[in-house]
Amino acid sequence: MTTNFxxxxxxxxxxxxxxxxxxxxxxxxxxxxxxxxxxxxxDWAKAKQSYKQAVSDVTGVFxxxxxxxxxxxxxxxxxxxxxxxxxxxxxxxKALIIYQASYIQGDLALALxxxxxxxxxxxxxxxxxxxxxxxxxxNRLCGQNFLLNNLSSMExxxxxxxxxxxxxxxxxxxxxxxxxxxxxARLKHAKLLMVGxxxxxxxxxxxLNEMSIAKHFGLAVERIDMHTIWLHxxxxxxxxxxxxxxxxxxxxxxxYKCDVKHGELKKSVRLALAIADYANKEGYIGVAxxxxxELFDNYGISGDGAGSLVQDLGLPVADESxxxxxxxxxxxxxxxxxxxxxxxxxxxxxxxxxxxxxxxxCGGTSTKLMRSGCQLEIRNHSILDNxxxxxxxxxxxxxxxxxxxxxxAKYQYPHASTVFSFEGNLVESPMRYRGCYGEVVPTELNSKxxxxxxxxxxxxxxxxxxxxxxxEDLREFNYWAGINELPATAAQTxxxxxxxxxxx
Numbered sequence: 001m002t003t004n005f006x007x008x009x010x011x012x013x014x015x016x017x018x019x020x021x022x023x024x025x026x027x028x029x030x031x032x033x034x035x036x037x038x039x040x041x042x043d044w045a046k047a048k049q050s051y052k053q054a055v056s057d058v059t060g061v062f063x064x065x066x067x068x069x070x071x072x073x074x075x076x077x078x079x080x081x082x083x084x085x086x087x088x089x090x091x092x093x094k095a096l097i098i099y100q101a102s103y104i105q106g107d108l109a110l111a112l113x114x115x116x117x118x119x120x121x122x123x124x125x126x127x128x129x130x131x132x133x134x135x136x137x138x139n140r141l142c143g144q145n146f147l148l149n150n151l152s153s154m155e156x157x158x159x160x161x162x163x164x165x166x167x168x169x170x171x172x173x174x175x176x177x178x179x180x181x182x183x184x185a186r187l188k189h190a191k192l193l194m195v196g197x198x199x200x201x202x203x204x205x206x207x208l209n210e211m212s213i214a215k216h217f218g219l220a221v222e223r224i225d226m227h228t229i230w231l232h233x234x235x236x237x238x239x240x241x242x243x244x245x246x247x248x249x250x251x252x253x254x255x256y257k258c259d260v261k262h263g264e265l266k267k268s269v270r271l272a273l274a275i276a277d278y279a280n281k282e283g284y285i286g287v288a289x290x291x292x293x294e295l296f297d298n299y300g301i302s303g304d305g306a307g308s309l310v311q312d313l314g315l316p317v318a319d320e321s322x323x324x325x326x327x328x329x330x331x332x333x334x335x336x337x338x339x340x341x342x343x344x345x346x347x348x349x350x351x352x353x354x355x356x357x358x359x360x361x362c363g364g365t366s367t368k369l370m371r372s373g374c375q376l377e378i379r380n381h382s383i384l385d386n387x388x389x390x391x392x393x394x395x396x397x398x399x400x401x402x403x404x405x406x407x408x409a410k411y412q413y414p415h416a417s418t419v420f421s422f423e424g425n426l427v428e429s430p431m432r433y434r435g436c437y438g439e440v441v442p443t444e445l446n447s448k449x450x451x452x453x454x455x456x457x458x459x460x461x462x463x464x465x466x467x468x469x470x471x472e473d474l475r476e477f478n479y480w481a482g483i484n485e486l487p488a489t490a491a492q493t494x495x496x497x498x499x500x501x502x503x504x
Contacts, residue, residue: 002404005341005467008368010312011252011397012269015245019237020277023314026065026337029182031095032088032121033058034081035074036147037102037138047101047138048073053165054099054126061175063337066182069093074101078111085115093121094185095178100127103143112147113154122181122480123151125160126174159476180477183334188218192326193279196290197223199321205413205460206322212415213327216481221323222284226294233274242266249378254367256375260394265378267301268395272309279315286330290321291364296393302381304364305395311366314338318462319364325462328411328419332466335473340407340466341366347463349432349439352448352493356439357424358432359408359465363396365436369467371400382434400431401438407470408440410463412486418501419478420459420486422450423471444471448491456495457486 035051037044051074059068069088075081088096098112116123127144144160151158159177163170199206210221246265250258258265279287287310291303307317316333318326322344329342343365349358362381370376376399384392409421422445429439442450453459478485489495 003402003467004339005368005402006314006338010309011249011254011367012245012309013312015248016273016276016309016313019241019273021281023280024283027186028065028067029094029185030067030069030088030092031058031062031097031178032084032093033068033070033097033099034084035071035099035101036076036081036104036108037074038076038104043102043138050138050165051099051101057165057170058097058174061171061178063179063182065337066178074099076105076108078105078107081108081111082115085112089119089121095181096121096123097174097177098123098125098147100125100140100144100147101138103139104147106146106150109147109150113150113156116151116156117154122177122184123156123158124174124177125158127162128164157480159479176473176476179335180473181480183331183477184218184480186334187331190219190285191283192219192221192286192288192323192330193282193284194221194223194288194290194321194323195229195275196226196294196321198290199323200290200292203320203322206320206324206462208323208327208413209415212417216417216483217327217331219327219330226290226298229274229278230271230299232278233270236277237270237273239266242270245269254370254375256377258378260378260380264301264394267299268303268306269309271301271303272306275306275317276310276313276315286316286318286326286333288318288321288323288326291319296384300393302384302393302396304362304381305378305397307364308366308397311341311343312368316342317364319344319361320462322462324411324413324416324460325464327416328409328464331411331477332407332409332464332470332474335470335477336466336468340468340470341369342464342466343369343436345436345463345465346461347454350447350451355441355447356427356429357442357447357450358429358437358439359463360433360435360437362435363398365397365401367397367399369401371402374400379434396435398435400429401426401436403427404467405469406440407466407468407474408463409466409474410460411483413460414502417482418484418486419474420453420457421471421474422488423469426465438465440465445488446491448493449488452490452492452495453486453488456489456498458497458500459486
Protein backbone atom coordinates (compact mmCIF):
# COMPACT_ATOMS: atom_id res chain seq x y z
CA MET A 1 0.00 0.00 0.00
CA THR A 2 1.33 3.41 -0.90
CA THR A 3 -0.49 5.26 1.91
CA ASN A 4 -0.94 4.04 5.47
CA PHE A 5 -4.50 5.27 5.87
CA UNK A 6 -5.00 4.17 9.51
CA UNK A 7 -2.20 6.55 10.51
CA UNK A 8 -4.12 9.48 9.07
CA UNK A 9 -6.23 11.44 11.55
CA UNK A 10 -10.00 11.30 11.12
CA UNK A 11 -11.98 14.50 11.68
CA UNK A 12 -13.00 13.72 15.27
CA UNK A 13 -11.13 10.46 15.76
CA UNK A 14 -9.15 11.25 18.90
CA UNK A 15 -11.99 13.10 20.60
CA UNK A 16 -14.44 10.27 19.93
CA UNK A 17 -12.04 7.58 21.12
CA UNK A 18 -11.93 9.21 24.54
CA UNK A 19 -15.73 9.13 24.79
CA UNK A 20 -16.55 5.56 23.74
CA UNK A 21 -15.87 2.03 24.93
CA UNK A 22 -12.48 0.79 23.67
CA UNK A 23 -12.38 -1.40 20.61
CA UNK A 24 -11.28 -4.98 21.29
CA UNK A 25 -7.81 -5.91 20.05
CA UNK A 26 -7.40 -8.46 17.29
CA UNK A 27 -7.18 -11.92 18.83
CA UNK A 28 -4.07 -14.09 18.57
CA UNK A 29 -4.22 -16.81 15.90
CA UNK A 30 -1.84 -19.76 16.50
CA UNK A 31 -0.36 -21.36 13.37
CA UNK A 32 1.06 -24.87 13.45
CA UNK A 33 4.33 -25.54 11.62
CA UNK A 34 5.48 -29.13 11.10
CA UNK A 35 8.53 -30.26 9.18
CA UNK A 36 8.41 -33.76 7.71
CA UNK A 37 11.11 -36.08 6.36
CA UNK A 38 12.72 -39.53 6.45
CA UNK A 39 16.16 -39.93 8.01
CA UNK A 40 16.81 -43.50 6.83
CA UNK A 41 17.24 -42.64 3.14
CA UNK A 42 18.01 -38.91 3.05
CA ASP A 43 20.51 -36.39 4.48
CA TRP A 44 19.02 -35.72 7.90
CA ALA A 45 21.54 -33.05 8.87
CA LYS A 46 20.55 -31.01 5.81
CA ALA A 47 16.88 -31.65 6.52
CA LYS A 48 17.22 -30.25 10.04
CA GLN A 49 19.23 -27.27 8.79
CA SER A 50 16.66 -26.38 6.12
CA TYR A 51 13.87 -26.80 8.67
CA LYS A 52 15.41 -24.19 10.98
CA GLN A 53 15.65 -21.76 8.08
CA ALA A 54 12.03 -22.50 7.21
CA VAL A 55 10.88 -21.71 10.75
CA SER A 56 12.64 -18.35 10.52
CA ASP A 57 11.05 -17.58 7.14
CA VAL A 58 7.55 -18.28 8.42
CA THR A 59 7.83 -16.29 11.64
CA GLY A 60 9.20 -13.41 9.55
CA VAL A 61 5.83 -12.96 7.83
CA PHE A 62 3.69 -13.31 10.95
CA UNK A 63 1.71 -10.31 12.11
CA UNK A 64 1.75 -9.30 15.76
CA UNK A 65 -1.50 -11.25 16.08
CA UNK A 66 0.03 -14.65 15.22
CA UNK A 67 1.99 -17.18 17.24
CA UNK A 68 3.81 -20.32 16.07
CA UNK A 69 3.43 -23.88 17.30
CA UNK A 70 6.57 -25.75 16.21
CA UNK A 71 9.18 -28.33 17.29
CA UNK A 72 12.98 -28.19 17.27
CA UNK A 73 13.34 -30.48 14.25
CA UNK A 74 11.30 -32.33 11.61
CA UNK A 75 9.27 -35.44 12.41
CA UNK A 76 9.29 -38.80 10.61
CA UNK A 77 6.46 -41.07 11.74
CA UNK A 78 2.68 -41.07 11.66
CA UNK A 79 2.62 -41.44 15.45
CA UNK A 80 4.61 -38.23 15.84
CA UNK A 81 2.38 -36.50 13.30
CA UNK A 82 -0.86 -37.44 15.05
CA UNK A 83 0.52 -36.52 18.48
CA UNK A 84 1.59 -33.08 17.25
CA UNK A 85 -1.67 -32.42 15.45
CA UNK A 86 -3.70 -33.24 18.54
CA UNK A 87 -1.40 -31.17 20.75
CA UNK A 88 -1.46 -28.14 18.46
CA UNK A 89 -5.21 -28.39 17.98
CA UNK A 90 -5.68 -28.41 21.74
CA UNK A 91 -3.56 -25.24 21.87
CA UNK A 92 -5.89 -23.48 19.44
CA UNK A 93 -4.19 -24.09 16.08
CA LYS A 94 -6.22 -22.36 13.33
CA ALA A 95 -3.96 -23.04 10.33
CA LEU A 96 -1.20 -25.52 9.51
CA ILE A 97 1.94 -25.27 7.39
CA ILE A 98 3.68 -28.52 6.43
CA TYR A 99 7.33 -28.08 5.41
CA GLN A 100 8.81 -30.76 3.15
CA ALA A 101 12.26 -31.27 4.71
CA SER A 102 12.68 -34.42 2.61
CA TYR A 103 10.71 -37.30 1.17
CA ILE A 104 8.41 -39.06 3.66
CA GLN A 105 6.83 -42.39 4.52
CA GLY A 106 3.40 -43.02 3.04
CA ASP A 107 1.62 -43.75 6.30
CA LEU A 108 2.60 -40.31 7.64
CA ALA A 109 0.98 -38.62 4.63
CA LEU A 110 -2.17 -40.70 4.97
CA ALA A 111 -2.39 -40.04 8.72
CA LEU A 112 -2.22 -36.29 8.05
CA UNK A 113 -4.90 -36.55 5.37
CA UNK A 114 -7.24 -38.54 7.59
CA UNK A 115 -6.80 -36.12 10.48
CA UNK A 116 -7.47 -33.08 8.26
CA UNK A 117 -10.58 -34.75 6.85
CA UNK A 118 -12.00 -34.67 10.38
CA UNK A 119 -10.76 -31.19 11.37
CA UNK A 120 -11.51 -27.85 9.75
CA UNK A 121 -7.91 -26.59 9.66
CA UNK A 122 -6.58 -24.93 6.48
CA UNK A 123 -3.25 -26.43 5.36
CA UNK A 124 -0.39 -25.10 3.25
CA UNK A 125 2.26 -27.44 1.83
CA UNK A 126 5.69 -25.85 1.23
CA UNK A 127 8.58 -27.38 -0.69
CA UNK A 128 11.57 -26.07 -2.66
CA UNK A 129 14.58 -27.16 -4.72
CA UNK A 130 17.69 -28.95 -3.45
CA UNK A 131 21.33 -29.48 -4.35
CA UNK A 132 21.83 -31.28 -7.68
CA UNK A 133 24.61 -33.68 -8.70
CA UNK A 134 25.09 -37.13 -7.21
CA UNK A 135 22.35 -38.81 -5.21
CA UNK A 136 19.11 -37.12 -4.24
CA UNK A 137 19.63 -35.73 -0.75
CA UNK A 138 16.02 -34.74 -0.01
CA ASN A 139 13.69 -35.48 -2.96
CA ARG A 140 11.44 -32.65 -1.76
CA LEU A 141 9.51 -32.01 -4.97
CA CYS A 142 8.48 -35.64 -5.34
CA GLY A 143 7.71 -35.74 -1.62
CA GLN A 144 5.36 -32.78 -1.95
CA ASN A 145 3.71 -34.41 -4.98
CA PHE A 146 3.24 -37.59 -2.94
CA LEU A 147 1.78 -35.72 0.04
CA LEU A 148 -0.70 -33.73 -2.03
CA ASN A 149 -1.87 -36.90 -3.77
CA ASN A 150 -2.86 -38.25 -0.37
CA LEU A 151 -4.68 -35.03 0.58
CA SER A 152 -6.51 -34.86 -2.73
CA SER A 153 -7.52 -38.51 -2.55
CA MET A 154 -9.06 -37.89 0.88
CA GLU A 155 -10.88 -34.80 -0.51
CA UNK A 156 -8.90 -32.46 1.73
CA UNK A 157 -8.58 -28.84 0.56
CA UNK A 158 -5.04 -27.48 0.52
CA UNK A 159 -2.85 -24.66 -0.74
CA UNK A 160 0.73 -25.31 -1.85
CA UNK A 161 3.85 -23.34 -2.72
CA UNK A 162 7.15 -24.32 -4.30
CA UNK A 163 9.36 -21.35 -3.48
CA UNK A 164 12.95 -20.88 -2.35
CA UNK A 165 13.73 -19.91 1.26
CA UNK A 166 14.29 -16.17 1.59
CA UNK A 167 12.66 -15.32 -1.76
CA UNK A 168 10.29 -12.34 -1.94
CA UNK A 169 7.76 -14.54 -3.71
CA UNK A 170 7.91 -16.98 -0.79
CA UNK A 171 7.20 -14.22 1.71
CA UNK A 172 4.27 -13.07 -0.41
CA UNK A 173 2.78 -16.57 -0.62
CA UNK A 174 3.33 -17.44 3.04
CA UNK A 175 1.98 -14.06 4.13
CA UNK A 176 -1.13 -14.49 2.02
CA UNK A 177 -1.95 -17.86 3.58
CA UNK A 178 -1.38 -16.60 7.11
CA UNK A 179 -3.34 -13.35 6.60
CA UNK A 180 -6.36 -15.01 5.06
CA UNK A 181 -6.61 -18.02 7.35
CA UNK A 182 -6.12 -15.74 10.35
CA UNK A 183 -8.98 -13.57 9.12
CA UNK A 184 -11.14 -16.65 8.66
CA ALA A 185 -10.36 -17.79 12.20
CA ARG A 186 -11.15 -14.39 13.73
CA LEU A 187 -14.49 -14.22 11.90
CA LYS A 188 -15.68 -17.52 13.42
CA HIS A 189 -18.39 -16.67 15.97
CA ALA A 190 -17.87 -12.92 15.49
CA LYS A 191 -20.91 -10.62 15.29
CA LEU A 192 -22.26 -8.06 12.83
CA LEU A 193 -24.84 -5.46 13.86
CA MET A 194 -27.76 -4.16 11.80
CA VAL A 195 -28.88 -0.80 13.22
CA GLY A 196 -32.47 -0.26 12.13
CA UNK A 197 -33.26 -3.96 12.01
CA UNK A 198 -33.38 -4.54 8.26
CA UNK A 199 -32.45 -3.20 4.83
CA UNK A 200 -33.88 0.05 3.47
CA UNK A 201 -37.18 -0.23 1.53
CA UNK A 202 -36.98 -1.81 -1.91
CA UNK A 203 -33.25 -2.56 -1.81
CA UNK A 204 -33.77 -6.31 -2.06
CA UNK A 205 -30.12 -7.01 -2.90
CA UNK A 206 -29.08 -5.60 0.49
CA UNK A 207 -30.38 -8.55 2.54
CA LEU A 208 -28.65 -11.93 2.63
CA ASN A 209 -29.40 -15.45 3.81
CA GLU A 210 -28.03 -15.47 7.35
CA MET A 211 -27.62 -19.24 7.42
CA SER A 212 -25.38 -19.00 4.38
CA ILE A 213 -23.34 -16.28 6.10
CA ALA A 214 -22.93 -18.57 9.11
CA LYS A 215 -22.04 -21.56 6.92
CA HIS A 216 -19.34 -19.84 4.86
CA PHE A 217 -17.95 -17.23 7.25
CA GLY A 218 -18.94 -18.33 10.75
CA LEU A 219 -20.53 -14.93 11.37
CA ALA A 220 -23.69 -14.08 13.29
CA VAL A 221 -25.94 -11.13 12.41
CA GLU A 222 -27.80 -9.33 15.20
CA ARG A 223 -30.38 -6.58 14.84
CA ILE A 224 -31.58 -3.63 16.91
CA ASP A 225 -34.14 -0.95 16.08
CA MET A 226 -33.08 2.63 15.43
CA HIS A 227 -34.66 3.94 18.62
CA THR A 228 -32.47 1.70 20.78
CA ILE A 229 -29.29 3.27 19.42
CA TRP A 230 -30.84 6.75 19.53
CA LEU A 231 -31.77 6.39 23.21
CA HIS A 232 -28.27 5.06 23.93
CA UNK A 233 -26.84 8.28 22.53
CA UNK A 234 -29.28 10.53 24.37
CA UNK A 235 -28.53 8.82 27.68
CA UNK A 236 -24.76 9.09 27.39
CA UNK A 237 -23.90 12.24 25.40
CA UNK A 238 -25.32 15.63 26.41
CA UNK A 239 -24.85 19.09 24.91
CA UNK A 240 -21.80 19.79 27.08
CA UNK A 241 -20.07 16.93 25.28
CA UNK A 242 -21.54 17.47 21.82
CA UNK A 243 -21.23 21.23 21.29
CA UNK A 244 -17.39 21.31 21.55
CA UNK A 245 -17.22 18.41 19.09
CA UNK A 246 -19.44 20.21 16.60
CA UNK A 247 -17.32 23.36 16.93
CA UNK A 248 -14.15 21.39 16.30
CA UNK A 249 -15.75 19.67 13.33
CA UNK A 250 -16.89 22.79 11.48
CA UNK A 251 -13.68 24.69 12.25
CA UNK A 252 -11.33 21.94 11.12
CA UNK A 253 -8.79 23.03 8.47
CA UNK A 254 -9.94 19.97 6.51
CA UNK A 255 -13.40 21.53 6.09
CA TYR A 256 -13.94 23.98 3.23
CA LYS A 257 -17.51 24.87 4.16
CA CYS A 258 -20.47 23.64 6.18
CA ASP A 259 -24.09 24.14 5.08
CA VAL A 260 -25.72 21.91 7.70
CA LYS A 261 -27.77 23.25 10.62
CA HIS A 262 -26.15 23.08 14.05
CA GLY A 263 -28.90 20.86 15.45
CA GLU A 264 -28.44 18.30 12.69
CA LEU A 265 -24.68 18.33 13.18
CA LYS A 266 -25.13 17.73 16.90
CA LYS A 267 -27.56 14.85 16.40
CA SER A 268 -25.29 13.31 13.76
CA VAL A 269 -22.23 13.42 16.01
CA ARG A 270 -24.27 11.92 18.84
CA LEU A 271 -25.45 9.11 16.57
CA ALA A 272 -21.84 8.39 15.58
CA LEU A 273 -20.78 8.22 19.22
CA ALA A 274 -23.74 6.00 20.09
CA ILE A 275 -23.06 3.53 17.27
CA ALA A 276 -19.33 3.29 18.01
CA ASP A 277 -19.81 2.99 21.77
CA TYR A 278 -22.57 0.39 21.49
CA ALA A 279 -20.70 -1.67 18.88
CA ASN A 280 -17.43 -1.68 20.81
CA LYS A 281 -19.12 -2.42 24.11
CA GLU A 282 -21.03 -5.38 22.66
CA GLY A 283 -18.14 -6.69 20.56
CA TYR A 284 -19.47 -6.13 17.02
CA ILE A 285 -16.89 -6.01 14.22
CA GLY A 286 -19.06 -4.21 11.67
CA VAL A 287 -22.29 -2.23 11.43
CA ALA A 288 -24.99 -1.94 8.77
CA UNK A 289 -26.83 1.38 9.22
CA UNK A 290 -30.40 1.83 7.96
CA UNK A 291 -29.92 5.52 7.25
CA UNK A 292 -33.31 6.10 5.65
CA UNK A 293 -36.24 6.63 5.88
CA GLU A 294 -36.49 6.62 9.71
CA LEU A 295 -33.56 8.97 10.24
CA PHE A 296 -35.14 11.42 7.78
CA ASP A 297 -38.72 11.11 8.97
CA ASN A 298 -38.41 10.56 12.72
CA TYR A 299 -35.09 12.08 13.75
CA GLY A 300 -34.46 14.85 11.22
CA ILE A 301 -30.98 13.90 10.01
CA SER A 302 -29.20 11.99 7.28
CA GLY A 303 -26.98 9.33 8.82
CA ASP A 304 -24.19 9.09 6.24
CA GLY A 305 -21.81 11.47 8.01
CA ALA A 306 -22.30 9.66 11.30
CA GLY A 307 -21.23 6.46 9.58
CA SER A 308 -18.21 8.26 8.19
CA LEU A 309 -17.05 9.31 11.66
CA VAL A 310 -17.47 5.74 12.94
CA GLN A 311 -15.39 4.42 10.03
CA ASP A 312 -12.64 6.86 11.01
CA LEU A 313 -12.37 4.73 14.18
CA GLY A 314 -11.69 1.57 12.16
CA LEU A 315 -15.17 0.04 12.41
CA PRO A 316 -16.77 -0.77 9.02
CA VAL A 317 -20.19 0.84 8.49
CA ALA A 318 -22.34 -0.07 5.48
CA ASP A 319 -24.85 2.53 4.31
CA GLU A 320 -28.49 1.62 3.64
CA SER A 321 -28.11 -1.44 5.86
CA UNK A 322 -26.54 -3.44 3.04
CA UNK A 323 -25.61 -6.74 4.66
CA UNK A 324 -23.61 -7.94 1.64
CA UNK A 325 -21.60 -4.72 1.59
CA UNK A 326 -20.98 -5.00 5.32
CA UNK A 327 -19.87 -8.60 4.90
CA UNK A 328 -17.45 -7.57 2.13
CA UNK A 329 -16.14 -4.61 4.13
CA UNK A 330 -15.64 -6.75 7.23
CA UNK A 331 -13.74 -9.47 5.38
CA UNK A 332 -11.42 -6.99 3.67
CA UNK A 333 -10.94 -5.19 6.98
CA UNK A 334 -9.96 -8.45 8.69
CA UNK A 335 -7.61 -9.60 5.93
CA UNK A 336 -5.75 -6.27 6.02
CA UNK A 337 -5.98 -5.93 9.83
CA UNK A 338 -7.62 -2.53 9.40
CA UNK A 339 -5.32 -1.15 6.71
CA UNK A 340 -7.67 -1.60 3.75
CA UNK A 341 -10.23 0.95 5.05
CA UNK A 342 -13.06 -0.42 2.86
CA UNK A 343 -15.96 1.85 1.90
CA UNK A 344 -19.33 1.36 0.17
CA UNK A 345 -19.83 2.94 -3.26
CA UNK A 346 -22.09 2.80 -6.33
CA UNK A 347 -20.92 1.97 -9.84
CA UNK A 348 -22.02 5.33 -11.31
CA UNK A 349 -19.87 6.35 -14.30
CA UNK A 350 -17.87 4.78 -17.11
CA UNK A 351 -15.55 6.20 -19.75
CA UNK A 352 -14.58 3.22 -21.87
CA UNK A 353 -12.32 5.25 -24.14
CA UNK A 354 -10.11 6.04 -21.11
CA UNK A 355 -10.75 2.73 -19.28
CA UNK A 356 -12.23 4.51 -16.24
CA UNK A 357 -14.97 3.57 -13.79
CA UNK A 358 -16.51 6.22 -11.53
CA UNK A 359 -17.33 5.08 -7.98
CA UNK A 360 -19.73 7.34 -6.06
CA UNK A 361 -21.82 7.48 -2.94
CA CYS A 362 -23.66 10.18 -1.04
CA GLY A 363 -21.06 11.04 1.60
CA GLY A 364 -20.54 8.32 4.20
CA THR A 365 -16.90 7.44 3.52
CA SER A 366 -14.15 7.65 6.15
CA THR A 367 -12.58 11.11 6.07
CA LYS A 368 -9.16 9.43 6.14
CA LEU A 369 -9.73 8.65 2.45
CA MET A 370 -9.91 12.30 1.38
CA ARG A 371 -7.46 13.19 -1.37
CA SER A 372 -4.27 14.93 -0.23
CA GLY A 373 -4.37 18.68 -0.78
CA CYS A 374 -8.18 18.76 -0.84
CA GLN A 375 -10.81 19.88 1.64
CA LEU A 376 -14.25 18.44 2.25
CA GLU A 377 -17.69 20.03 2.36
CA ILE A 378 -20.26 19.25 5.05
CA ARG A 379 -23.56 19.21 3.19
CA ASN A 380 -27.15 18.09 3.24
CA HIS A 381 -28.05 14.93 1.33
CA SER A 382 -27.60 15.66 -2.38
CA ILE A 383 -30.40 13.31 -3.46
CA LEU A 384 -32.81 14.97 -1.01
CA ASP A 385 -31.63 18.32 -2.36
CA ASN A 386 -32.71 17.16 -5.81
CA UNK A 387 -36.29 17.02 -4.54
CA UNK A 388 -36.39 20.06 -2.24
CA UNK A 389 -33.35 21.74 -0.64
CA UNK A 390 -35.61 23.27 2.01
CA UNK A 391 -36.62 19.87 3.39
CA UNK A 392 -33.24 18.16 2.97
CA UNK A 393 -31.13 16.92 5.88
CA UNK A 394 -27.45 16.52 6.80
CA UNK A 395 -24.79 15.70 7.60
CA UNK A 396 -22.72 14.23 4.80
CA UNK A 397 -19.04 14.64 3.92
CA UNK A 398 -18.37 15.36 0.25
CA UNK A 399 -14.84 14.97 -1.17
CA UNK A 400 -12.65 13.34 -3.79
CA UNK A 401 -11.08 10.06 -2.70
CA UNK A 402 -7.33 9.58 -2.43
CA UNK A 403 -5.52 8.10 -5.41
CA UNK A 404 -3.70 4.76 -5.30
CA UNK A 405 -4.18 0.99 -5.65
CA UNK A 406 -7.64 -0.38 -4.82
CA UNK A 407 -9.59 -3.63 -4.86
CA UNK A 408 -13.31 -3.58 -5.65
CA ALA A 409 -15.50 -6.49 -4.56
CA LYS A 410 -18.97 -7.56 -3.45
CA TYR A 411 -20.33 -10.83 -2.07
CA GLN A 412 -23.54 -11.25 -4.02
CA TYR A 413 -27.24 -11.51 -3.19
CA PRO A 414 -29.05 -13.66 -2.11
CA HIS A 415 -26.61 -15.77 -0.05
CA ALA A 416 -23.03 -14.44 -0.44
CA SER A 417 -21.66 -17.73 -1.75
CA THR A 418 -20.58 -15.96 -4.96
CA VAL A 419 -18.36 -12.91 -5.36
CA PHE A 420 -17.13 -10.60 -8.09
CA SER A 421 -13.92 -8.67 -7.61
CA PHE A 422 -11.22 -6.83 -9.53
CA GLU A 423 -8.20 -4.59 -8.95
CA GLY A 424 -7.34 -1.17 -10.25
CA ASN A 425 -5.86 2.20 -9.44
CA LEU A 426 -7.85 5.19 -8.27
CA VAL A 427 -6.60 8.10 -10.38
CA GLU A 428 -6.88 11.87 -10.62
CA SER A 429 -10.31 13.01 -11.77
CA PRO A 430 -12.79 15.85 -11.45
CA MET A 431 -15.64 15.67 -8.94
CA ARG A 432 -18.27 14.51 -11.42
CA TYR A 433 -21.07 14.31 -8.87
CA ARG A 434 -21.68 15.74 -5.42
CA GLY A 435 -20.88 13.22 -2.71
CA CYS A 436 -17.79 11.05 -2.28
CA TYR A 437 -16.20 10.20 -5.61
CA GLY A 438 -13.22 8.56 -7.27
CA GLU A 439 -12.34 7.11 -10.68
CA VAL A 440 -10.69 3.72 -11.03
CA VAL A 441 -8.63 2.37 -13.93
CA PRO A 442 -8.98 -1.45 -13.78
CA THR A 443 -5.81 -3.48 -14.31
CA GLU A 444 -6.54 -7.19 -14.83
CA LEU A 445 -9.86 -6.37 -16.53
CA ASN A 446 -10.95 -3.26 -18.43
CA SER A 447 -13.88 -0.94 -17.79
CA LYS A 448 -16.01 -2.46 -20.55
CA UNK A 449 -15.50 -6.01 -19.26
CA UNK A 450 -16.31 -4.92 -15.69
CA UNK A 451 -19.49 -3.18 -16.83
CA UNK A 452 -20.63 -6.07 -19.03
CA UNK A 453 -19.93 -8.59 -16.25
CA UNK A 454 -22.04 -6.62 -13.77
CA UNK A 455 -24.92 -6.32 -16.24
CA UNK A 456 -24.75 -9.89 -17.60
CA UNK A 457 -24.71 -11.46 -14.13
CA UNK A 458 -27.26 -8.96 -12.76
CA UNK A 459 -25.00 -8.18 -9.80
CA UNK A 460 -25.73 -6.13 -6.68
CA UNK A 461 -25.79 -2.34 -7.03
CA UNK A 462 -23.42 -1.55 -4.14
CA UNK A 463 -19.67 -2.17 -4.30
CA UNK A 464 -16.89 -2.05 -1.74
CA UNK A 465 -13.65 -0.23 -2.51
CA UNK A 466 -10.69 -1.23 -0.32
CA UNK A 467 -7.17 0.18 -0.37
CA UNK A 468 -4.37 -1.94 -1.83
CA UNK A 469 -4.17 -4.67 -4.46
CA UNK A 470 -5.79 -7.46 -2.46
CA UNK A 471 -7.25 -9.71 -5.14
CA GLU A 472 -4.97 -12.71 -4.53
CA ASP A 473 -5.57 -12.45 -0.78
CA LEU A 474 -9.30 -12.34 -1.39
CA ARG A 475 -9.14 -15.35 -3.70
CA GLU A 476 -7.21 -17.33 -1.08
CA PHE A 477 -9.77 -16.41 1.56
CA ASN A 478 -12.67 -17.34 -0.72
CA TYR A 479 -11.11 -20.73 -1.43
CA TRP A 480 -11.16 -21.59 2.26
CA ALA A 481 -14.64 -20.10 2.76
CA GLY A 482 -16.15 -22.10 -0.11
CA ILE A 483 -17.03 -19.06 -2.22
CA ASN A 484 -17.37 -19.20 -6.02
CA GLU A 485 -15.91 -16.36 -8.07
CA LEU A 486 -18.19 -15.05 -10.80
CA PRO A 487 -16.30 -15.06 -14.11
CA ALA A 488 -15.79 -11.86 -16.07
CA THR A 489 -17.60 -11.70 -19.40
CA ALA A 490 -16.55 -10.30 -22.76
CA ALA A 491 -15.92 -6.56 -23.06
CA GLN A 492 -19.12 -5.46 -24.78
CA THR A 493 -21.76 -2.75 -24.48
CA UNK A 494 -24.68 -5.11 -25.00
CA UNK A 495 -25.46 -8.57 -23.66
CA UNK A 496 -27.94 -11.01 -22.17
CA UNK A 497 -28.61 -12.08 -18.61
CA UNK A 498 -26.91 -15.15 -17.17
CA UNK A 499 -28.61 -17.52 -14.69
CA UNK A 500 -28.08 -16.54 -11.05
CA UNK A 501 -26.81 -19.19 -8.62
CA UNK A 502 -29.59 -19.42 -6.03
CA UNK A 503 -28.35 -22.29 -3.84
CA UNK A 504 -25.71 -21.91 -1.14
